[in-house]
Amino acid sequence: MNKTPLPNLNTLEKKWYVIDAADQRLGRLASEIAMILRGKNKPTYTPHLDTGDFVIVINAQKVVVTGKKSEQKLYRRDSGRPGGMKVETFNKLQARLPERIIEHAVKGMLPKNTLGRQLFTKLKVYAGGSHPHQAQSPSNLVLNTIPGGEN
Template sequence: MDKTFVIKGKPESKWILVDARDEGLGRLATQIASYLLGKHKPTYTPGVDMGDFVVVVNAGQVKVNSQQMEEKWYHHHSGYPGGLKSVSLREQLQRHPDRVIQDAVWGMLPHNKIGHKLIKRLKVYVGSDHPHQSQNPQSVA
């Protein structure tokens, strides 16, 4: 019977640069979630933090179909009676396009302590400039 491979020591985390220009929102989010979890590495082990840091640029130019623009809504509640706030995808892309990508990626990560740690490694920027040049992120095709 084969044994499960478990890596010894702490694996190194790299910085990855992803350009969101003309990329579909769902496919982009699954790719980013895979990098955050470390599933792209041959030594991937479930339950072990092996992911990389991901920098996403041009978040305002992500591609979404017209049906989603009208039908997708983001909801949050303040905790007070009558405190339900809703905003459409179109409004969210105009006001905070970085939150659209962050919410899509968060939906694909585990909702536990590891997921909370991983989502902090995601850095999303609306334009093409980012303050992580000193980490020397590697661009992904």
């Protein structure tokens, strides 16, 4: 009987990638990041194992959305107390915490279990153009997405 070979996680090489989010569309960017975090771009992909790579996203404040989403898209958070629901538009959240927009989009595309939480820790998002991960010697990754915010 043939058995499916599993990748050895101890010898599996984890790469680091830098993605520039400037003028990238939010959803297309997030789906590409989620694919890399899961490892779906590798031949060693296994659904129940962490075979993905690390992703560093820079220029998070320059990510764009199309149409009227900048005024209409809402981000909600709840403190758990009565009346503790806070609602914020895309524009306000981008001015306050631009990293959270990309983190929220990518987290929604990962599995909702222990593996998804483990994969999410490999995502590093920064609002500006610099990051503190030079020691890992990350390589720049150019995505196939079409830049711009036109309709």
